[in-house]
Amino acid sequence: MLLRFVDGRPVSQVTEDFLGWACGVFAGEGKKVFVLVWDNAAWHVSKRVRRWIETHNRRVPRTKRGCRIRVCGLPVKAQWLNPIEPKWMHGKRAIVEPDRKLTADEVKDRVCSHFGCAPTEPLKQHVT
Template sequence: MNWCCTKLDNLGKMALITILGNASWHISKEVHTWIQTHNHTVKHQGKEVRIIAFYLPSKSVTAPIIGPRTIEQLESAVRATEITLDAEVLAKLDEIFPGPGGEAPKAYAW
């Protein structure tokens, strides 16, 4: 997390928002204490990036959160939003992955 905070600080960002699940290292006292100490230091020095941690309330894993580990990976992922798929490709994807049927979002709700 320290590496990410340094990179974000260099980009002029003010916060690192992270979601922590129930993995042993996520809920460990060491991680919780490290985040508190980091934020306390940042608050009193008035510089660097604060860490805003959200803890998942569930004791079970519902889905992995997959994301970039580096700024370069994030920039590469963001470029994917600029890709436009033609109708033929979209139709093929619908054929391969038909979904639950029905109109979204109702068909995807529990």
């Protein structure tokens, strides 16, 4: 599992940054295509993100670098079809602290530990 946190809101620019990072990781592993299953969150289905994916997918064969993205969108209000949802549910239960609210750093540490992911720098929302 690849996991990144975000400083700021998950807007289209952050989604593009995440996809670029994920493509770099997968290409480094020799993958040619990665299948992206996601819901209809505004930052997933925005015109900007769709255009970024189209441009990226056209560039990969020309440059022979990177991996293509195959988007599989989920139907609206069908979260049970998303294979990540049960993982999130179990993850939330595993990291919760019943006696107090956790700090952002504690949440990040516990989530990374639970899912076995190396901590990475959060993606930053660039406000223009």
